[in-house]
Amino acid sequence: MARRVKTPPQPQSNLDARKATILEAVVVEHIDTAQPVGSSSVAHNADLVVSPATVRTEMVALEREGYLAQPHTSAGRVPTDKGYRYFVDHLEAGVLGPAQQRQIKEFFAHVRGEVEDVLEQTSLLLSQLTSYTSVVVGSGHSRATVLSVQLVNLDARHHLLVTVFSDGTVTKHSVLASFEANHVEVTEASRQLNALLIGTTLEAKVQVPSRGDTVAKLVREAVSVLHAEMPTMEGEQVYIGGSAKVADVFEGVETVRKVLGILEQELLVVSLVEDILDKGVTVAIGSEHGFEPLSSCAVIVAPVSLDGETIGAVGLLGPTRMKYQEVMAAAEAVSKHLTTHFGGEIERG
Amino acid sequence: MARRVKTPPQPQSNLDARKATILEAVVVEHIDTAQPVGSSSVAHNADLVVSPATVRTEMVALEREGYLAQPHTSAGRVPTDKGYRYFVDHLEAGVLGPAQQRQIKEFFAHVRGEVEDVLEQTSLLLSQLTSYTSVVVGSGHSRATVLSVQLVNLDARHHLLVTVFSDGTVTKHSVLASFEANHVEVTEASRQLNALLIGTTLEAKVQVPSRGDTVAKLVREAVSVLHAEMPTMEGEQVYIGGSAKVADVFEGVETVRKVLGILEQELLVVSLVEDILDKGVTVAIGSEHGFEPLSSCAVIVAPVSLDGETIGAVGLLGPTRMKYQEVMAAAEAVSKHLTTHFGGEIERG
DNA sequence: GGTTAGCACTCGGTAAAATCGAGTGCTAAC
């Protein structure tokens, strides 16, 4: 679909050095204190050797250009989304603290279990690491091929279709037949399904038998149930870690409520993360993601890829005044580790 | 383990009719307004034909007996946990509004899909119905027998053990072997596993082959991986619906944070619900569940059973001043529907 | 003896007033 052109990586807006320094100082301090920042604290701060008055003049300019805003006349300045954007675009990559590095290493050295478990635990790790709410998305297995199919009968009419995919995911689907089938027939259907489906993707059409016998009917039923899953894009996995952090990190019950409400709708979250990823961006600030209820949030995402293909993403959600450098470093580190974790798992095998 | 004796069903404390009426009036009004309740509003209210002064005298008594409390001298009274307890114990069963009844019927008429999906959706239904956070717990499948096992090989050393249980659950476990195995061996191991495990429960010990060939080693490996799951009590499913409601329903960021934090630890939630269920109770108010961080919460649970056995539970979590009657009715109705939904599903089969 | 009207009293909540001070914009001098 038509999307806005990918611009973020090359910052277009240019500020002279001093304005940039001032803007940065304001952002840094405001992230730290959550308070509007005044001219004098900026002047005293940093490598600026100018008076507050000069800073003030510059701030007026920055405000006119949309980088800063004033909550009210006699208050300091607060960064706008555009201000944060500039800040982030000009951020040199941060380095993780040694403790955090150790924690990540420790985690990936000891984590084990199914992919799903690893992803879930990773989301906890991330939220612990950053104190923000984390989102870990594993993409669907539309590309995966079928490794094995099995029809298990629960009773005469109820069967369970269990499918194993090449990416290690397993799905189950109830198959409720309008006719009875005995054990032998189910086993035979299972055999035929295997012959039919192994090696195919869910997207592929398969030739189902058109005969009218019980086995053929079972096979048709099973295939249709399996393919019916397709449109729902199932297989998308989402793991949200540290939703409680929302209450810490946002002020105002209303905001907390809204954000929690969004987080509950996991599909929404997935599409948000994928949207951001599509735009080739790693940070979406405030209104940038075009998602009104989250206009006071910033979202940081980092893709997890395997063989050059994106197989998932990790994301972090916080207020616009979030600790970008730290969090971006954490997201990147974890996504890298995830990549090698899964990559290594397969190569080593 | 030793537990407090099951008392709640037969209320031991007896208040004379008037005190009871007053207590009830206070509870009702406080639930409605969230404000301390004064003597005059109680006197005007209801079937009491006494003056505020009399009500006051009674209130002093009720306070002395621990049913009411006064936030400060010149304020009205607020129910204590004990007060709520009395109220709940003497509550006649409520009736659901027609709209809600319809919604529930509608839901169960149209819901379909796997058990897991139904439970998840049910948790959403419950929270929508009641405006509180809901918890739906499906108990583990320790009692279920194995219907089918299959070992699928991903590559020479990685295999996936997929097990189908009689209750319709499916589990998968990675099996990482220290040796290589070819397709034929894996298939054979799969066959032997089936022969070995079908019909057994996870608790049962099975006789594994002690030979040293690849197939036997695979079988041993697979069995041990499968049985290793046992102690973790896996199979417990939890679905939490409407966690965002927490922000609406509790005042004070601190409380919201605490409750959300608890909800995140799903294991904790399960054990809480099961604990309450164990005590034979359907409502746990404030400190009754002995779980400090939730001391400002009330939890309502209703078991879901099948063939006389408890297979799960639905729960609702709100402030102690929650709408008990409504919520209990909703919980009961939904749990009944769930029971028949699953019961019917199997019988009809 | 239980009930009630009357009354003094308490004390949180709200509102108005006073105060403070961080921060601003402007101007004039450097």
Place this chain on the structure above:
DNA sequence: GTTAGCACTCGATTTTACCGAGTGCTAACC
């Protein structure tokens, strides 16, 4: 272009006053 100086603004905080809902007590009432 920079800066010191200054009047001004305006949110936040504190102070004070006040209101009134609600209490507990007592004395009268039935």
